[in-house]
Amino acid sequence: MLKFVVMRFLSGGLSLAILVTLIFFFARLTGNPTDLYVPMDASEAVRAQIAEQRGFNDPVVVQFGNFLADLARGDLGQSLRYARPAIDVVADAMPTTLTLAGLAIPIATVLALVIGSLGALHPGGIFDRIAGGATLGAASLPDFWLAIIGILVFAVVLRWLPTSGTGTALHWVLPVAVLVFRPLGILAQVVRTSMLGVLSSDYIRAAEAKGLRWPAVLVGHALPNAVIPMIMVVVYQAAGILNGAVIVEVVFGMPGVGRLMLDSIMFRDFNLLQAVVIVTAIAIFIAAAVADLLLALIDPRLTHD
Amino acid sequence: MRMLISVATAALGVALAAAPALAAEPGEVVIVAPAGPQTMDGCQSNVSSTARILKQNVLEALTIVDPVKGGAAPRLATSWEQSADGSWLFKLRPGVMFHDGTPLTPETVVYSFERMLDKALGCDPFIFVFSGVEVKAEAVDAETVRITTNPVQPILPLMVESVAIVPLATPRNELTRAPLGTGPYVFTNWDTQTSVTLTRAPSYWGEMPAVTKATFIWRSEASVRAAMVDVGEADLALSISEQDARDTDLMYQSAEMSRIKINNDQPPFNDVRVRKALNYALDRRALIGTLLNPRITLANQIVGPSVFGYDPAIGQYEYDPVEARRLLDEARAAGAPIDRPIRMISIAGSSTFANQDEVIAAFIAMWKQVGLSVTNEALEMGLFRSSIRRENFDPNRNPTLVFSNHDNTTGDAGMSIFSKYHSSNGTSDLPDTPEGIKAMDALIESGMAAVGDERRRIFGEAMRLEHDEIVPEVWLYYMVNIVRKSDRINYEPNPRTSQVIDLATITLN
Secondary structure (H helix, E strand, O other): OHHHHHHHHHHHHHHHHHHHHHHHHHHHHOOOOHHHHOOOOOOHHHHHHHHHHOOOOOOHHHHHHHHHHHHHOOOOOEEOOOOEEHHHHHHHHHHHHHHHHHHHHHHHHHHHHHHHHHHHHOOOOHHHHHHHHHHHHHHHOOHHHHHHHHHHHHHHHOOOOOOOOOOOHHHHHHHHHHHHHHHHHHHHHHHHHHHHHHHOOHHHHHHHHOOOOHHHHHHHHHHHHHOHHHHHHHHHHHHHHHOOOHHHHHHOOOOOHHHHHHHHHHOOOHHHHHHHHHHHHHHHHHHHHHHHHHHHHHOHHHHOO | OHHHHHHHHHHHHHHHHHOOOOOOOOOEEEEEEOOOOOOOOHHHOOOHHHHHHHEOOOEOOOEEEOOOOOOEEEOOEEEEEEOOOOOEEEEEOOOOEOOOOOEOOHHHHHHHHHHHOOOOOOOHHHHHHOOOOEEEEEEEEOOEEEEEEEOOOOOHHHHHHHOOOOOOOOOOOOOOOOOOOOOOEEEEEEEOOOEEEEEEOOOOOOOOOOOOEEEEEEOOOHHHHHHHHHOOOOOEEOOOOHHHOOOOOEEEEEEEEEEEEEOOOOOOOOOHHHHHHHHHOOOHHHHEOOOEOOOOEEOOOOOOOOOEOOOOOOOOOOOOHHHHHHHHHHHHHOOOOOOOOEEEEEEOOOOOOOOHHHHHHHHHHHHHHOOOOEEEEEEOHHHHHHHOOHHHOOOOOOOEEEEEEEEOOOOEHHHHHHHHHOOOOOOOOOOOOHHHHHHHHHHHHHHHHOOHHHHHHHHHHHHHHHHHHHOOEEEEEEEEEEEEEOOOEEOOOOOOOOOOOOHHHOEEO
């Protein structure tokens, strides 16, 4: 197991190093950011000066060397737009995104387990058909539409919830609800399909033959095997939110990482972009590593390679 | 079951108690803007997300731009006069204190100018207003500051409006995140992710404003901003979109105009007849009240009526497809390649006004009616900005139009005319011949050196020449903007509202 964990971390570290290198060079392929930091009317002298001051005139390889040296010291540089350390800007935004993911994914997972399992119990039944249609719809509905309709109905018409922002528990209800929809739709379909396969297995029939009651068969025997394919899907869905639930963050005015990443690309704020990518990559790497360990614990065969 | 109901009731109670206060405290206003600030230093006075919070509320300058009449009015300077050598003497307002308790002195003014115009700090006043100008500020006596510029700036009282006066405690070589000024509001808190709070300064030198506390928040989505006023979460919502607007919303003429630049580096745009035809071919009026707000007006010069130098005598290129075709036929007969595909570039994801994409599509269809083939290409902002620089023009590129906008919040046409038509600027649009360029440069320079009616006359002449003879652009519209306010407050928007929210002008019902 220890070897498995060490190998997992080494491969994760290698992926991170490749990612950091790629993001550095790809970001610079978009061009010199000087144009974004001086007005269109600025004189040539001013443009040249700003470019020189901010190191945009150095060869890219020199810039990369400087970047690695700073990185080794844990310094991800200053955000050009925010005029403060890029890592601080990301650190301010990260709690919002982590909270969104931390609420939406567990809720979606639990609901998906219940809906998918119940649907698989009686395939083709009324519940299965309704749940199948509803989860397919949930997976397909655009976030933007859901968010605006949610605000109109629950904030403007019913006045039950605030329109947007953060501050109280109620502020999180609409954004989390919108974020739950897509993972719920996908996960419920995965659970149903997986459960259908498991329920037709010999060991389930053997459990039934032993005289176990259905809930015990379902929870004690079927579910642990049915969730194995679901775990990686949960991680991918969580990674999607960690990467930034851009639309939800924009519509609800939630100060998260997704919005930050989009802005850093639009405004060629390279240091901020690098900081966002590195921090989210680490978060996703940790989530994937935890999932791997969880899978290895559930299914020890996975550690043998 | 009874226990379940009890738990549910308790949960609902907690949830309702946690609901945001829909009514602000008396004296407090909440303003929701499209974007939050990235910095909190007067150094970024041209970034609207920062300026609308700080300018005139926390930070004050020697002068202020009159938002309606234009021109400079007193603020921290009570009067000013130009010396025979061209320098300006500003008399400071007595008894003014900074928020850190130190007094306003000539030394603080000198410090503020040195800081704001330090090349290393790259502040907006240096980049936007004083670019290419040597500035020296010096204390003359206990209440007078002399500002000398090279070349002499006849509109210096207007230009100094961009330089916030800060106390000596403001860091010299870095941007501050806790600005100190002399304004009617003290900077109190900045939660970088959610809000900025200002509270009324108890020792303000001027009349005490009605608003005691102002909270600035930001939401990108216009429909959400509008809904926030409806449900009582905000008192003032800026930039309401056309689709969300209703009759009770406040509309105002903004300082912004939209235009399509005609780059004359490629034929057939080097033929003035083709440039005029581009103007005549557009039925701009037909889109007002349909795709565009009914209060939008037609533009015919680079500044709007509220700006000093605007010339009401300049005419319009009224829709005349027959004249457009005649001009194109004439140009074609003279050898101009009218059939070349024309490329128009615009900024991707950025809308100067609501329904911009539909308006562009309508214009392209109108140009097609007279035989011009135009396609629009939306570019990422950085690429757009580098594409419009003359030095980057590819000699083999297609004839190019640039969909653009311009706003002048200085109140003086000089800034606009110089940046858009003088050859020293890398993105300006120039006459076709070297002689023409030289003559226009000389005219603009003489206007920049003039004052009063002479200045107005020269600027008017420059803009008339541009409109009637040089035709470097298609003039589109002077824009309007929409805000929504709650019944709790009284507020009249003005052309500078997008840039400056003067809290002192807000009263409470």
